[in-house]
Amino acid sequence: MKKYRIVMLGEKDHGKSTLLANLLIASNSISDERINEVRAVSKKSKTRFEPAYILDAFSEERSRGMTIDTTRADITYKNSIYELIDVPGHLELIKNMMTGASDSEMAVLVVSAKKGEGFKPETKRHLFIAMMFNVKAIVVVVNKLDESGYSRKAFEKIKDQVLNYIKEINPRITAIAIPISAYNNENLISKSENIKWNNGKSLMETINGLKNSIKSDAKNNGAYKKEKEARIRILVQDVMQHSGQMAFGIAYSGSIKKKDRIRILPENATAVIKSVSSTNAQESSGMQKIKNLSIRFDRKLGIKRGDIIYDMHSAPAYTRKFRAEIFAINAVDLSKDLEKIRIVLNNNDRNIKGMKVLRAMSPITGKKISVISKKIKPNTCVDADIILNSAYPMEKFSVFENLGRFLVFVGNRFSGIGKIK
Amino acid sequence: MIQQNLNELENKAVYLIREANAKLNNIAVLWSMGKDSTTVLYLIRKAFAGKVPFPVIHIDNGIDFPETYEFRDRLAKKLNLNLIVAKSEIKREISGFSCCGANKTVELKKILNDKGFNGLIVSIRRDEHGIRAKERYMSERDKDFKWDYKNQNTEIWNNYVTNTKKDGHIRVHPILDWNEIDIWNYIKREKIPINPLYLSKEGRRFRSLGCTHCTTSVKSNANTIEDIIKELKTTKTEERGGRQQDKEKEYIMQKLRSLGYM
Known part of the structure; x- marks a missing residue:
């Protein structure tokens, strides 16, 4: 059911x-x-x-x-x-x-x-x-x-x-x-x-x-949806030595088979699939959206947890700068906390180099509130430009929600959620 | 009893097991030879291309059923498990709180200390008990195994917090979402071997398996997996009805769990 x-x-x-x-x-x-x-x-x-x-x-x-x-x-x-x-x-x-x-x-x-x-x-x-x-x-x-x-x-x-x-x-x-x-x-x-x-x-x-x-x-999305589903987006969870290199990943979109040519970010390498298996013994009638895959390639790669495997025709963004919508549950003071802030994006902790608040609004009134650019008030929603320490692959939330969302921590304290715009 | 989609359950379980193994550097799985933890062994094999790549722990108080020991040895050999059998001593009167609380938990603490495990895969399910329904998929325990249930970590968008305080560990719960009947449907689909005590003999079978002292059998004629599934579709009783430790008094499960019981 x-x-x-x-x-x-x-x-x-x-x-x-x-x-x-x-x-x-x-x-x-x-x-x-x-x-x-x-x-x-x-x-x-x-x-x-x-x-x-x-x-x-x-x-x-x-x-x-x-x-x-x-x-x-x-x-x-x-x-x-x-x-x-x-x-x-x-x-x-x-x-x-x-x-x-x-x-x-x-x-x-x-x-x-x-x-x-x-x-x-x-x-x-x-x-x-x-x-x-x-x-x-x-x-x-x-x-x-x-x-x-x-x-x-x-x-x-x-x-x-x-x-x-x-x-x-x-x-x-x-x-x-x-x-x-x-x-x-x-x-x-x-x-x-x-x-x-x-x-x-x-x-x-x-x-x-x-x-x-x-x-x-x-x-309702018709042609666009079809085009989108053809894109391969596999998030790598782990890589193990198991009679050779084997990557374990979760396919959020698309499907791959033996002999397919794929690309990998951030390594920016191209490889051919030597073998792939899905954990599901029986493929059901399209009910499941995500699949756990075990993949071998035609050669040894520098692939690691947090990487994205994708197709030859469309690529995820690969950047250190992006704009996001953030809902903060705790106050964040960018002048003091910046070094302690980390975001969890695609299952990995990423440190932040810079962050600029552009707009803020209160969910209670639904109205804009004034922005003091270095401070985010608790229980507010802000738009912000974020700069990470280095570039990572990512997607817009509106396109591939699984690859375009992140959690915000200040030290070990959970402080909010974000969506890449 | 509600039957869920097995592929969805399997996807989530495999994802959780892979996350735990990737994020925690030294994990183990608890195996009681019951249907739930045996299913989890097979899910681990699914996650890692046919291997169980970390140790499997049996906390043995010496009073499990003979069938259980036989089943353990047979399967451990077949699956090539790295099995750690930890003998737990029974010191006080044997039942519920003092048995599962003191004896088994003490032994488990010793093993975690000795081997430095920072993650432990445990096969609890949300439908077993109201308290277990409050659990996270990855749940922190401190060095004394205490569960700080009033201040649990966030689990948002399939992201799990795995850092702990010093000498603490993470309990990983890959089958938290599964119902009793899902386990049996999966055992059937994947042809997972089971302890023979689950099947009816002379009109009785075990629905939930613990040791010889605190588990009792229930009336049933189900002697195949198909029969068990059929029986569960219409049952009105609770799975752990034959378990002493759940019943001693109110909130006993909460106390047991906050002290580190599985």
């Missing part, structure tokens, strides 16, 4: 873990034993049955009533698997949130309609990060309708706020809003009697519909 990854976003206490847990229960995706364990713990601590405990398995998470770290759980619905990724809503835990969000194709954003809760600045930050990570569709679930008198007005208000924000940041993303009560299991899989005014689909029906829209979107 095809799997889709969905990150669950939203503020602390707006009900993400409860929603996920009730989806697991309602779709029969969890064993009775696991539910009973939670029942027993809830009883012992004399609280109401707390479905969120199914995901919040740490004792600290249960006693503090919050998700600390990301959890994944699978549910099946109409012949697809949906991997739902719960992430902490709390500001200080943003790096755990990013770990959960980075490989998701869709997002479910939970916003509580309860008085005093609603669409918060922190929620905007989560949404912004998810869109930066390439989430292609978002379901906005307006939660706790049971605690707001199943009010249509409360739903519409949040719906307008959130959909307008998404449109402002990225108009190409498909977003749909639906009203639910996660705790009462209303409108999750089947529709609710209490939300009769809503004639839209339930949450799972909506997700299922969006899944198809993601697929058709990928097909």
Whole structure:
């Protein structure tokens, strides 16, 4: 079955873990034993049955009533698997949130309609990060309708706020809003009697519909896509001596066979493939995008981890200067930190020689903020020109996303993510 | 039980194993001769063109089943494994927390110290336990094997942090995403040999294998891999139902894991 990854976003206490847990229960995706364990713990601590405990398995998470770290759980619905990724809503835990969000194709954003809760600045930050990570569709679930008198007005208000924000940041993303009560299991899989005014689909029906829209979107690119797929881009993970030189790599695009002529960067060499094998015993019907390869060449090369193998007709950029969009979670002071900054690009640490901030914007207001060129504020998105210590092969994120993205560390501290423009 | 796409699972596992071997200079794999860690041995062979290029460790408390020892020796020979058998002593009462916690972990610490391993491939799966679902693919342990689960490393865009504090190591979890049924589907597809205790004998079989003291068999007539897969498609019980150490009290798994248990 095809799997889709969905990150669950939203503020602390707006009900993400409860929603996920009730989806697991309602779709029969969890064993009775696991539910009973939670029942027993809830009883012992004399609280109401707390479905969120199914995901919040740490004792600290249960006693503090919050998700600390990301959890994944699978549910099946109409012949697809949906991997739902719960992430902490709390500001200080943003790096755990990013770990959960980075490989998701869709997002479910939970916003509580309860008085005093609603669409918060922190929620905007989560949404912004998810869109930066390439989430292609978002379901906005307006939660706790049971605690707001199943009010249509409360739903519409949040719906307008959130959909307008998404449109402002990225108009190409498909977003749909639906009203639910996660705790009462209303409108999750089947529709609710209490939300009769809503004639839209339930949450799972909506997700299922969006899944198809993601697929058709990928097909829309036609000739360009075909041309792009013909390009060979293999990232070298490791090279070993194994009865001669053998390179292990991951093919992000294209395919190679024996006797094919290929090129390698940064070595700038040309070689002929002597043998190549994919780890997959059975090639499935084009479902997998990436392949692990073991390759031998007609002669000994200076090939190493981080190199890119490519075809004879198109080449990746090979440069030390590039422009990037960066989302910083911590403050970076370029006048003091420059020597400590490293980016992880194509699985390798690269040191930075120079960096100039061109533009900055706040994900919370969606507005430009003033640039003090040597400083990057925490939780801002900047455009910057970066100069590395030496040249490396790379691609634009918009063309080959796997080869055009990087992580930013200051010392050992994770400080942000970047995309090559 | 949800059946996932085996090629996707295999791709990710091979990628993780190759990353671990490239980034960590001295790694080993833990092998309990169970279905999960045996599957991982075969994934390692896939990653490195038919070889397991680093040591394979069995922490042997001396009370595994005879079938398990026989299976170990047979497969180690067949796959030409560099097998390290570490005998662990059983000092206190044998069950759950004190057995797996004190005995096996102590022995593992000794080996890591002696050989200087900075990476250890461990065959845990997210679907086994709520706590294991919180794990990273590459998870840091300090010199005392403590898991700082409140401050885990980021894992973004298939990039994994592998530096540790002094004398710490990285636990590598290549099959974290796999479900029990995926393991069996893969064993079937790849024709991976299994410990015979998994197959039904006189109406009972082992669904999860530990040592003789803390594992019990379950009722089952499944005596082929196909039967096991069929059985799992409809089961309502948990895989580790026959494991004592998961059950002693709440959060026991969290405590065990934070102390270094697998």
